[in-house]
Amino acid sequence: MEEYIVSARKYRPMTFDSVVGQSALTTTLKNAVKSGKLAHAYLFCGPRGVGKTTCARIFAKAINCEHPREDGEACNTCESCQAFNEQRSYNIFELDAASNNGVDQIKTLMEQTRIPPQVGKYKVFIIDEVHMLSAAAFNAFLKTLEEPPSHVIFILATTEKHKILPTILSRCQIYDFERMTVPNTIAHLKMVAEKEGIQYEEQALAVIAEKADGGMRDALSIFDQAASFCQGDITYQKVIEDLNVLDSDNYFKLVDLALENKVSQMMLLLDNILGKGFDGGNMIQGLAQHVRNVMMAKDTQTLPLLETSEEQKAKYVEQAKKAPTPFLYKALQLMNNCDVQYRQSSNKRLLVELTLIQIGQITQPEDQDVPSAGRTPHRLKSLFQKIVAQLKPASQGAGAGQESGSKAPITGAQPVAAATAAPISTEKNGPEEAASAASPKAKTILKSPAQVKLKGIGMSFANLEKTEQNSQRIYNPIDQLKEETPASTGAAANHDQPFTQEQVEGQWISMCLRMQGIKDFIGLANRMKPIVPTITDFPHIEVVIDNKLLLDDVVKIKGRILQTFRIGLNNSQVTLDYRLAETDEVTRILSKREILENMIKENPAIGKLTQDLRLVMA
Incomplete structure (x- = not known):
């Protein structure tokens, strides 16, 4: 049986052209290889799974290639390229700063930089997760990083640029990697699915891309998980079941019901969602993202901001035609307040229900009494x-002049x-x-x-x-x-x-x-x-x-x-x-006890009430 390799490793890019979503950055690196104008230190920073380490390896291979192509790519035929592909190159070193973050490890690295390469032009040191180095290790690294030997090139990679000392940043060429867009991720997943012979629905791939949150490695890992669950046929329903993702149709239904002021049905739909094990806070966040997408779909200029499939875009455009803009603004405000208060709330479900009730009454006229809708405090x-x-009718006999001055007593609770x-x-x-x-x-x-x-x-x-x-x-x-x-x-x-x-x-x-x-x-x-x-x-x-x-x-x-x-x-x-x-007009301010005593003198029933209930002045 052939050894199984996960898609994130099997389809890892081997050339600059195969890197997804970083065209501007890879073009710059290829031009540097073609012109031979190489810096002594590079810093690749960006979110997880966007190709930092991959680009560092491709760049290191291209630097030492004996016969680089005209476009700046490595030839993959020379001894240096073959040694790198077979993982036996002595000119390219990878160091994990997370487990080698002390001064001693950095001193060992500095000693290795003194030895020139036996084959090839440069020794390339790739230091991954460089932000994990200790402050002492950074300081020990400073001098060598500023003036390394001519045959040494450092490529640093990190996900947390803000943790690196400014003195390190000033000595490097900095390349900021972008997050993967949903369309780019979908296109890459389609390529992988076709090569693996897996059937798919584009909407299912869109769910995987959105779940990956801008990381291609995450997207490929989720793709492998979905492929195993779906047994070679990735469908939308199976993906949301496997990933425990709330179906977007629920959000479309909630907005439609809110526009129709059908609060009771919104409550039933919410109960169904919570009954499936979904968290109310995540549901509110998802609904807020959905309403934001509907708002973007109202204008053709902002439609490209929707990172979803074309099929979903059509649904958003259709709902945007029915949803008034003031409704969307108010709904976003209510859901944002709910999201802020959710963690501190002791009754989280009630908070979510009240938020949905308010959303369901945004379009309700003030004087309209809808039996299915609850009543919010401001609609009195x-x-x-x-x-x-x-x-x-009872006060008409008193005359029109007495209407504003009449004092009808309030009965019942108020x-x-x-x-x-x-x-x-x-x-x-x-x-x-x-x-x-x-x-x-x-x-x-x-x-x-x-x-x-x-x-x-x-x-x-x-x-x-x-x-x-x-x-x-x-x-x-x-x-x-x-x-x-x-x-x-x-x-x-x-x-x-x-x-x-x-x-x-x-x-x-x-x-x-x-x-x-x-x-x-x-x-x-x-x-x-x-x-x-x-x-x-x-x-x-x-x-x-x-x-x-x-x-x-x-x-x-x-x-x-x-x-x-x-x-x-x-x-x-x-x-x-x-x-x-x-x-003579200034009167002494009475204390609370004196006020109570005066009230008891005027109304002895209050005194009897305090005795019966054993009330004590605080």
């Missing part, structure tokens, strides 16, 4: 509209953040109280956010909807603070709405909470929370601050605060006056 507008629509950010009421407000709150004699009841009476918490759904609409544009962390412009303040001049003291206080608290989302304003927001703006002469609002430093900081952003109030209160005539508090 339609929910608020439905609640308001249900409450309107998010704490929403209740805190909305206007807060301490009493049941009727029409008379709303009118008196807007008068110049109105006095504030709320001293700090913690002094709220629990039994009186209420919220207007109209205000909640308004807050939800404006929350993304007022003090959004990605916005910059800027002064108001006349165009922005006068846009709503014909739609000015009345507002109450309670709405003013709620707007101030809501603004402070949103400011906490900006890194530079967290401290300022916390200091501003206890302040209670007061309506003095409608629609003029006075802000009394008991700290000169805080007053200076607030005045710096007064234009933006004014813009926030005009938008939030739907009144372009609002003005804000800031002043320093008088001595």
Whole structure:
């Protein structure tokens, strides 16, 4: 039985022309051989399996060839070439720096350089993985590398150029090898398959080339593995089964389902993928690469950037026609965030599912309620509209003028953040109280956010909807603070709405909470929370601050605060006056325990609750 040799060794290039994917570099080396202008040291660097050591051997053989051809290739007939092909040449030495990385080995090498070649012109020393040499070995190598004997040529090869000392790099001619492209790898695999008499599908070879990740040696090793599994007939289905690669059809299906907002079916497909043993993080990475390819396929100029088979390119082009560009951008952003958070997540599957749900709702209109799609937190507008629509019939009898000031109590569970950010009421407000709150004699009841009476918490759904609409544009962390412009303040001049003291206080608290989302304003927001703006002469609002430093900081952003109030209160005539508090207006800040004691005095039920639950102030 004939001895089996793996394809990576059997089809290793023996000439410059047979080297795949390094045409510019091999042409330079051939020209150097033809002209006889040879450097004393070369450095071949690049990723694994791209031909560094192979080119070093071919170059070494061509240098010592007695009758080189006109194109710079070795003749393969002279004694020097035959000795090299039969691995008995005394002029070409290979040293593995990974196992010979000490000073003693380098000294031995230096001694060998002193002896001239017995046959041929040069002694060629090929040092592979040169970055593994120790610092002392590098330093011992420096002098010889800079001024070697005239009959010595060094060829260094490495995969990690950044680990080599700059003093070594400056003494070498540096050649950077390129990664193998998928088309070049496919073409070489076709040649090997034809010589071996193996049947193949081009799409299967494309999967092998993509799995090799730019290394020809890796591609040939995977090819041998696939050929053994497929028994001489390499098909796409058998290759993805053997290599445990996720079928690209799953990615095409996921994108199609996302465009149709079919989140439930996306969840079923994800469960099927995970059930086959695939990792959720790898699935997200593959889907991100797929979406990137779809984006590249939308333009004929970027289509060559797709490193895949022609059959796959046609599929990408077809899906690119259906996928809007904004959808692709947003999907890539969501998957990138998921990839970043995946390792730190304690519930990785849930993170992947939430990401797919968000992708499946990108193209869903905001006001469309799709039963099969989940609801993301930022799509609450339609929910608020439905609640308001249900409450309107009950409030129509109160008159149109009372609609914005009505305080419909919230029943059932409600998010704490929403209740805190909305206007807060301490009493049941009727029409008379709303009118008196807007008068110049109105006095504030709320001293700090913690002094709220629990039994009186209420919220207007109209205000909640308004807050939800404006929350993304007022003090959004990605916005910059800027002064108001006349165009922005006068846009709503014909739609000015009345507002109450309670709405003013709620707007101030809501603004402070949103400011906490900006890194530079967290401290300022916390200091501003206890302040209670007061309506003095409608629609003029006075802000009394008991700290000169805080007053200076607030005045710096007064234009933006004014813009926030005009938008939030739907009144372009609002003005804000800031002043320093008088001595008798300054009140002592209560501690948490004092606040709790005051709340218990006002509502004894809270005291009983703390006793029953054995609550202790932290």
